[in-house]
Amino acid sequence: MKLSIVAALLSAHAVVPAAAGFIPQQNSQASSVRGSVMLRGAAPAVQNEDLDKIVADSPLLSLHRTISEIESISNDESKVGEALVKYLEEHGYTAEKQVVPVEEDANSTAERFNVWAYPNGNPQPKVILTSHIDTVPPHIPYTLHAPEGEFDRANVRIMGRGTVDAKASVAAQITAALNYREANPDAAIGLLFVVGEEVGGTGMVHFSDSDLNTTPPFFRTLIFGEPTELKLVDGHKGNVRFTVEAKGLAAHSGYPWLGHSAVSEILPVLSRIDELGDIPVEEGGLPASEKYGRTTLNIGTIKGGAAGNIVPVSASASVTVRLAAGTVEEAQETIKRAVSDVSGGSxxxxxxxxxxxxxxxxxxxxxxxxxxxxxxxxxxxxPKLTIHNEGTDIQVKKYLYGPGSIFVAHGVDEGLTIGDLEEAVEGYGRLIEAGIKRS
Ligand SMILES: [Zn+2]
Incomplete structure (x- = not known):
């Protein structure tokens, strides 16, 4: 059918810029978006202008669009930060820029800052909503897509980098806080939007180490925003990263006994590391737990050698562990012991x-x-935000909740529906209510 060929061409065109250098994720959203392109091409019932009007008529959707259209790949967040400061100041908030040092390995040296905002005259709110304003690369433009079949506003899909992770949370949190304060003008609700979450959490570490994170804490409830499919998250695994390096001695590959291969040295070590999540703790493995399942390890990069005819002088690998139980120190000990055992203490x-x-x-x-x-x-x-309640009976509750799915968050198909974004405002509203009640 011609129409579907046109649709395929249109959809291929639509994903090309984003797909360059990126592996597309296989999921159902992809087909629905392609379908919507066909719908827009074929059925004049829903025009782009209609979708634009839906967004323009909603403060939530307009804010979400504004911040999603601003590129803010980690280390380049100041423009989106400025937009948030402006918006919050227009809505009864005092918004402070907390300057965060530029990462040593960053390409940009532009100033970057967290946005810390509180209701005018109330600098120590009991409830804080927080999320991050950086995104992973590459930037993907913001687009709107009508649903397949009968038109339903809630099923209009918003796509583009950051539309889910985490600007959906940011826009929904701000809207929920403003809505709540409209009905309860004295409610003390703070907003913290940090930089650098996608590259190690510099922004949150900076906030945590700053004077704003008082001892004892002035806040009692923290509501973190990340894509959780509108569910409340009861916890997440830990994270331990490490690199393994092997040293060798170069020689002609025809006379390998004159050298020492770093690759041969590292291979059995990596093979052992690769199985640490699958073997019992008693046998030197990393722990599992009922709540989080197995600890998993990902050997994410391997480098080594210079050429096929040279005995390699060096080899290295970088590994990320998702820890299901125990402490960081215990995991590090287990890893060191495993490496030492398999390499004979080399x-x-x-x-x-x-x-x-x-x-x-x-x-x-x-x-x-x-x-x-x-x-x-x-x-x-x-985990980057240290709560200074040592020696007090202050309990700080932490919730994690947000719209959209992590499965599309870093992919070319990043996007969510208007319905999900609007429902998140309700969800954050209920969490704010729970926080205000206990403070
Ligand atoms: Zn995120």
């Missing part, structure tokens, strides 16, 4: 743990009413 092998990014499994609160609960495998900023 001096040519070194394991390095970067000291700033590791955290144990993180348990979260789920006592707010009316939510489905789930556990996730991805990490968040939550």
């Amino acid at each position: 001096q040519n092998i070194t394991v390095t743990f970067p000291n700033d990014k590791a955290y144990p499994p993180t348990d979260l609160d789920v006592d707010a009413e009316g939510f489905e609960v789930m556990t996730v495998n991805y990490g968040t900023d939550i």
